[in-house]
Amino acid sequence: MTMVNAYDGSADSLDPADQALIARRQQALGPAYRLFYDQPLHPVRGEGVWLWDKGGRRYLDAYNNVVSVGHCHPHVTQAIAAQAGLLNTHTRYLHEGPVEYAERLLATMPDALGHVMFTCTGSEANDLALRIVRTGTGRQGIIVTRLAYHGVTEAVSELSPSLGDYVPRGARVHTIDAPDGGPDQGARLAADLTTAIAEMRRDGIEPAAFICDTVFSSDGLYPDPAGFLQPAVDLIRAEGGIFIADEVQPGFARTGDAFWGFQRHGVVPDMVTMGKPMGNGFPVSGVAMRPELVADFGTNARYFNTFGGNPVACAAGMAVLDVIEAEGLQENSRTVGAYLKEGLQDLGTRHAGIGDVRGAGLFVAVDCTRDGAPDAALARHVVNHMRRNGVLISATGPGANILKIRPPLVMARGEAQLLIDAIAAAMDAG
Incomplete structure (x- = not known):
């Protein structure tokens, strides 16, 4: 960034x-x-x-x-301390924490998003989303905006042009202009996406996904007019790809008029990635998704993350939701x-x-x-x-x-x- x-x-x-x-x-x-x-x-x-x-x-x-x-919110710090003093382990043991947190988190989202998988950072959440998408679709192509930031792992740094030109970006990642606040930006974004897909296909690569931060934070913050994302979402699906909403920055009530940034645009993403504010500073992140997207991946690859979804992380996440609601x-x-x-x-x-x-x-x-x-x-x-x-x-x-x-x-x-x-x-x- x-x-x-x-x-x-x-x-x-x-x-x-x-x-x-x-x-x-x-x-x-x-x-x-x-x-x-x-x-x-x-x-x-x-x-x-x-x-x-x-x-x-x-x-x-x-x-x-x-x-x-808020820094050091007492409800969150007490929840972390209480659970850390009782038990902290991984998701291969049965525990109420990750189940209850997943249920509560999914209740804030559209019904079509039926599963959530936990990770530790937003970078890791986007990395997992890429693995699932590329495994499930058999495609490689990803489209991002020109100054996007989606994380720092090797895989998602390819999707983060804001990190600088030193990050190698191959033919399977294409960039398009971000919105600029103009009245026709919905149509323009879809047109740019069409061009990127055509360029990809000339290189023999099929589009797997369009991913964006739903307020385009690193591109300069372009949240309006509400609804302009819909044509691009319709287009990527029509071309056989999926839409990933990166909610690391706009999510968890940040935009005020919606709990999630994508809700301002009236769209239902195929995947939602989350991080940063989930635990108010405690490392917790995740990916919510349509269940059909992860069916083959879950059967053939499974998933394990030593710290993702641990009881202390879930206690922090639950406490954050408590505070957002109560206050x-x-x-x-x-x-x-x-x-x-x-x-x-x-x-x-x-x-x-x-x-x-x-x-x-x-x-x-x-x-x-x-x-x-x-x-x-x-x-x-x-x-x-x-x-x-x-x-x-x-x-x-x-x-x-x-x-x-x-x-x-x-x-x-x-x-x-x-x-x-x-x-x-x-x-x-x-």
């Missing part, structure tokens, strides 16, 4: 202890890891939408969807998200550097522009100015100019206003 605010190696504004820790980190972890911000953050505690650094300074976290119901977080995402989006749109009328503002629920994108063109330098300035002043966001998109705002679902209206004010101050300082 594009991160325009990655640490560039300068330690000018860091205290000696953090400089030493960065040096140790680079020595121990190697060169592939990245740190956020020009001045990396060193948090030591979290609660709700807040993080505290080692010096006791508080930061409004408007980026971390992993802790979707009305889907409605909170809808109302506070609307307040945030409207406030940023109003801010855009006063700042030339703000272009389009779009979003769904508590997932909002702000284009930073100069004379109508993407302005990556402004986006980087805003992200780092906000970090220095106690508010955390990130940036994404093909032009590295799109502010990515994705706070925990417990954000209140007053905290949303703090976020709007921080963006205004950063724009004024730019």
Whole structure:
């Protein structure tokens, strides 16, 4: 995923202890890891939408969807601790945890999605989905959007162009343009999919699946107009493939007006992959699917995952669903998200550097522009100015100019206003 605010190696504004820790980190972890911000953050505690650094300074976290119901939510941490103190094992033993969690999770989805299989990360969920699809269809071709992110295993890194050109991508993976918010984007997306399928077939490859994040997060966040996915879903099925909805980022009430991102488009996916917010930071993920898709795979290949669906993971997942329901977080995402989006749109009328503002629920994108063109330098300035002043966001998109705002679902209206004010101050300082 594009991160325009990655640490560039300068330690000018860091205290000696953090400089030493960065040096140790680079020595121990190697060169592939990245740190956020020009001045990396060193948090030591979290609660709700807040993080505290080692010096006791508080930061409004408007980026971390992993802790979707808030940092260290007591109901979730207590559920994890209680089950960890009792039993943790794998799914080859009989246990109520994975069964009850699967039943409850499937109850949030269309009836056609009758099975769920558990994994540990979103990458692993997408990897398993690919295995099942390619085994069941006998086909290899996968179509993704041009800046998609679907994970980091060898198989799904092929489906993640946002990781960079160094990731090899063979003829069995084709990319198409992401939506851009235009009124005809449903027809355009289907037309681009038609072209990709034709190009695939010229190479002797049959399309197995079209997979997308249903709000197109890494492409720059394009959730509207609701319903535009339907023509592409109809097309891939007509051509003998299936539709996989990657709900790692839009799922679990994030969009406010629906529990799942695909529900905003009125479609029923053949498969749904999930991760990140499922356990509020505890590693749990999964794949829900039409039962017929996994029948042959289940008979001939079976499935085993040492940690996927373990009792502690399922306790975390159940607790997250408890909190979303008990605290009305889907409605909170809808109302506070609307307040945030409207406030940023109003801010855009006063700042030339703000272009389009779009979003769904508590997932909002702000284009930073100069004379109508993407302005990556402004986006980087805003992200780092906000970090220095106690508010955390990130940036994404093909032009590295799109502010990515994705706070925990417990954000209140007053905290949303703090976020709007921080963006205004950063724009004024730019």
